[in-house]
Amino acid sequence: MSNASSAIERFSRYPMGESQSVCCPVRDVLDRIGDKWSMLMIMALATRPHRFSELHRAVHDISKRMLTQTLRDLERDGLITRHVFPTKPPGVEYRLAPLGHSLLDPMAGLIDWADRCYGDIHAARARFDGTHGDAPRQAFSNRS
């Protein structure tokens, strides 16, 4: 918590109240890497460069469309780079840019936390669903 409080404080400097989302790095960064696939891509690329299809195989349940889009967005933000090799059938390799590399450390903290607290979260979830609801499917749904 030692360094957390300072970060929270730093964060608090960015007012959230008046459509300031544009000037709040947290919102901005979260919108980018907080989506379903970006972090997974970064993690996959953390060990070594990957080809498009390798990434597709590595993640399997991403659609090609989302794979392309996620890679484009990450490239656009300078987190990964895209290299085309003009071989016979052109090969494309994606690799982590330095900026992407610098993300690994903070991400590792999160992964660590996820790993540690996974069980607690599921326990809490089960407890909530048991105590609180008869229909444990979703806590909040658009049931028609």
Place this chain on the structure above:
Amino acid sequence: MSNASSAIERFSRYPMGESQSVCCPVRDVLDRIGDKWSMLMIMALATRPHRFSELHRAVHDISKRMLTQTLRDLERDGLITRHVFPTKPPGVEYRLAPLGHSLLDPMAGLIDWADRCYGDIHAARARFDGTHGDAPRQAFSNRS
């Protein structure tokens, strides 16, 4: 990178290839806190407990619907707690649970990174949009 590599390695133990999303803490946790609002809620609650309307004012551009849902989900996962005070008009207070508190530290790392690299990301984005596209609006869109 020192501790990052170990975390990456730990992550790699969870295969992503065979619909293993259910057993991968990273995916699981990311789906929860990686959404647009959860982290913002946690950050808002980091300093002190908040009432429902306080949170709404603090974030302003969240709809009540999403606010309710986000709070429910966080409560369900044991990250925050919800206290109802049976005062004249019942008041509801949300506060961080210990589990939520333990998230602050890893989150701080990310906020820190966001703060540091915000500029780089925007620079990269501008460069990409300039070099790469005539229509800098979106890198990938469903244009009809």
Place this chain on the structure above:
DNA sequence: TGGGGAGGTCTACTATAGAGACCGCCTTCG
């Protein structure tokens, strides 16, 4: 000659988020 992989794009479908109206309860103001 036709199957398969690479590296995508396109279209159609559907789940999700967001806007904003509404609600019961209570207090306060004119």
Place this chain on the structure above:
DNA sequence: CGAAGGCGGTCTCTATAGTAGACCTCCCCA
């Protein structure tokens, strides 16, 4: 007395984003 407004939500409608999966070109290999 009647209206206004805050609290803590829920409900419905619509716009948007994600998903599945067909399709495409180029090349290699048997």
